[in-house]
Ligand SMILES: Nc1nc2c(c(=O)[nH]1)N[C@H]1C(S)=C(S)[C@@H](COP(=O)(O)OP(=O)(O)OC[C@H]3O[C@@H](n4cnc5c(=O)[nH]c(N)nc54)[C@H](O)[C@@H]3O)O[C@H]1N2
């Protein structure tokens with residue numbers, strides 16, 4: 001039976017075996033896979049529904065009236081590709097190659113399908129994205145301390161006693177990681193603002209106020225240092241700037257940490273003592289660092305596992321294989337203009353983008369401040385092409401829509417940002433649409449490009465990427481996955497040590513130590529828009545139909561506003577307003593409200609990103625700051 005891999009933008013990257021029986025796809029987890037271990041998450045188990053969905057785009061579409069109106073006519077592939085190629089050529093001739101932007105993300109994480117289209121855009125010397133939507137601030141922060149964001153191999157969890165899920169709802173977003181920690185019998189703690197499903201399943205839950213993680217981490221470090229609980233030999237040999245850091249936390253008062261975080265001094269001390277005794281490791285979440293405080297917080301948390309003697313005692317991003325061959329930046333003849341991902345609307349407003357090619361992403365659901373982005377797109381003369389499996393919100397705003405196929409319909413390989421396995425994905429069936437690489441080749445041909453790199457087959461690219469990474473195609477074919485061997489490594493910082501005093505941060509104009517800052521919005525309630533269990537950002541809403549559009553609000557905040565459970569409310573700020581139902585819940589603390597992220601506007605009429613801020617964490621690579629959003633909520637009478 002063919003091997004498949006769930007290619008979604010998710011930690012787990014599950015290996016599966018699948019087959020077509022009586023015309024229906026069946027999938028099950030590959031029991032041999034050491035991490036994903038033969039079981040699927042509730043979304044993965046429904047993949048056949050997604051694959052067979054009647055909603056799938058079957059033919060290319062060309063827009064016939066106003067942007068966003070949904071008026072399209074069907075066209076042949078030849079006509080659609082011809083039109084895209086013609087517009088691309090004209091735009092480059094008239095406005096230069098840098099007025100073309102390819103906007104893509106991890107809608108499909110397959111090495112070929114993610115990267116191959118970039119070859120065309122590199123060849124054409126167009127602008128490309130400087131990614132910032134997801135985990136950027138934390139990346140920069142970890143580089144400040146360790147020189148890398150690559151931490152612990154999760155298979156090493158078997159030798160650990162305690163893992164702290166810090167700002168990650170792993171039971172929903174990294175189910176196989178959570179199951180692995182349970183399987184190895186680790187004690188599990190959660191640090192979160194919200195009592196999530198992960199918090200409920202943890203041995204301990206530390207409920208902090210938004211943005212105060214930096215203080216909690218510094219307070220814990222202070223106790224560990226001042227009570228002499230740290231690993232002296234390790235710190236002496238491997239940490240740079242320990243004395244300065246010790247002096248820095250000396251000035252911090254635990255009473256202050258307690259007041260700000262909302263945890264008692266006893267809780268903070270207990271955290272420190274037990275973390276040190278059990279030599280804890282930390283899984284640092286992506287979710288919580290998407291705020292103006294995110295970068296500094298990750299920097300502070302990163303210190304804790306080193307204090308208790310771990311070389312790389314954090315889990316963040318496993319950048320395992322080098323995919324640059326697939327992406328082909330070597331085809332450029334000019335350095336790339338990089339447009340910060342979070343500033344798409346701004347660049348469109350300024351007229352710097354005249355042609356936008358979107359694949360593997362649904363920015364009209366996932367980017368913040370949707371009113372601004374939609375207005376910018378509607379009022380500009382940018383030509384938009386979207387390649388997707390479905391008629392997404394982004395597709396609706398496009399001039400040309402090209403149908404994509406799914407990973408069940410092609411060959412690819414994929415790595416994971418959580419574990420060290422590369423998995424094989426073989427075609428099982430063929431329904432509609434064309435893969436990202438097929439469309440790239442069609443476009444290259446229509447543009448008259450001769451360069452052979454644009455016509456390499458998927459298998460050729462895969463074999464070359466494997467070879468360059470020292471991995472065996474034969475082993476992969478036989479088992480469906482291969483482990484990437486870990487090479488001995490050191491910290492890639494200026495001092496070659498773990499930097500508690502960060503020289504890189506200083507070079508970037510920041511303080512050498514993590515700083516706590518209070519952020520205050522114009523509106524009274526902090527809006528968090530985290531991840532939902534049954535979707536992957538905007539994906540599966542249209543096929544599985546399982547979403548939760550409620551606004552979660554603390555009963556005290558609700559009462560102050562005369563709001564009862566199940567009543568219709570308006571949530572608003574200067575970015576926009578949305579109408580939904582209130583759900584009263586103690587899981588969110590006072591002063592915080594919650595909407596799950598990025599459903600389909602086309603289906604729901606709104607999504608949380610009509611309210612979210614498009615400010616970025618400037619000091620940390622212009623990372624997104626979705627959670628730094630404030631709103632007010634009012635009851636809508638008689639509705
Ligand atoms: N089911 C499912 N799984 C997914 C995805 C999906 O859409 N659905 N998306 C994938 C992607 S793209 C990503 S990036 C990851 C995200 O995975 P997670 O990091 O688990 O994602 P979130 O739920 O967005 O955020 C985690 C937590 O951060 C908390 N938080 C917010 N602000 C703060 C704060 O100031 N301090 C603390 N301590 N906590 C805070 C939120 O309450 C939330 O519970 O998941 C991946 N896996």
Ligand SMILES: Nc1nc2c(c(=O)[nH]1)N[C@H]1C(S)=C(S)[C@@H](COP(=O)(O)OP(=O)(O)OC[C@H]3O[C@@H](n4cnc5c(=O)[nH]c(N)nc54)[C@H](O)[C@@H]3O)O[C@H]1N2
Nearest residue numbers: 105107108134359360361362366387404529537538597626
């Ligand atoms: N409010 C709020 N918003 C957020 C976040 C948040 O925490 N809060 N989180 C952010 C995060 S962490 C992320 S990573 C982003 C993700 O944002 P996006 O990158 O926009 O992710 P998706 O919504 O998963 O959209 C992926 C699209 O790719 C399409 N696709 C899937 N497979 C293929 C394929 O093989 N080929 C082609 N051409 N298309 C394919 C899917 O149908 C889907 O429409 O969202 C961000 N948005």
Ligand SMILES: [Mo]
Nearest residue numbers: 009134135286
């Ligand atoms: Mo993400």
